[in-house]
Amino acid sequence: MAGHTENSITVDAPLDLVWDITNDIENWPRLFTEYSSLEVLSREGDTTAFRLTMYPDDNGKVWSWVSERTVDRANRIVRARRVETGPFAHMNILWEYTELPGGTQMRWTQDFAMKPDAPVDDEWMTDNINRNSRTQMALIRDRIEQVARDRQNAPLPR
Numbered sequence: 001m002a003g004h005t006e007n008s009i010t011v012d013a014p015l016d017l018v019w020d021i022t023n024d025i026e027n028w029p030r031l032f033t034e035y036s037s038l039e040v041l042s043r044e045g046d047t048t049a050f051r052l053t054m055y056p057d058d059n060g061k062v063w064s065w066v067s068e069r070t071v072d073r074a075n076r077i078v079r080a081r082r083v084e085t086g087p088f089a090h091m092n093i094l095w096e097y098t099e100l101p102g103g104t105q106m107r108w109t110q111d112f113a114m115k116p117d118a119p120v121d122d123e124w125m126t127d128n129i130n131r132n133s134r135t136q137m138a139l140i141r142d143r144i145e146q147v148a149r150d151r152q153n154a155p156l157p158r
Contacts, residue, residue, distance in 0.1 A: 003122040004109075005110045005126055005129045009140075009141050012141075014148070035052055049068045052067060080094075088114060093110050094108070
C-alpha cells in the first residue's frame with residue numbers, strides 16, 4: 001500500500017505573489033510554523049537541494065531530512081522529493097498553482113510509502129499529512145493575503 005494526499009486552498013492574491021512567497025524557501029521557517037530551519041545545500045538551474053529541520057515533536061524528537069525541489073514557473077508547478085527519506089520508502093510532492101478570478105489556487109499532492117520498520121503506517125501518515133497540510137495552507141493563505149492587503153494599502157511613491 002502507498003499513501004496519497006491532495007489538498008488545495010484559494011489565496012486571495014495574485015499568482016506572482018503566491019508563487020514568489022511560497023517558493024522563497026530560505027524564508028520557509030517564517031512561513032511554515034513546523035520548520036525551525038532550512039539550509040540550502042546546492043543550486044543547479046531550477047533545482048535546489050536543502051535540509052529542512054522541524055521543531056521537536058511531542059516526544060522531543062527533532063526530524064530533519066534533505067529534499068530536492070525543482071521549480072517550473074512557466075507551467076506553474078514545483079516537483080520535490082525527499083533525498084534522505086528517513087521513515088519513508090519514498091516521498092514525492094507536486095505543488096500546482098492555478099490563477100482564478102478570485103485569486104490563486106494552490107494544490108499540494110503527496111505520494112509516499114512508509115518503510116516496513118517505520119514507527120507509523122501509510123494510513124496514519126496520510127491522515128497526519130492531510131491534517132497538517134490543511135493547517136499550514138490556511139496559515140500560508142492568511143500570511144500571503146496580509147502581504148497583498150499591505151501592498152494595496154501602501155502609499156504611492158512620489
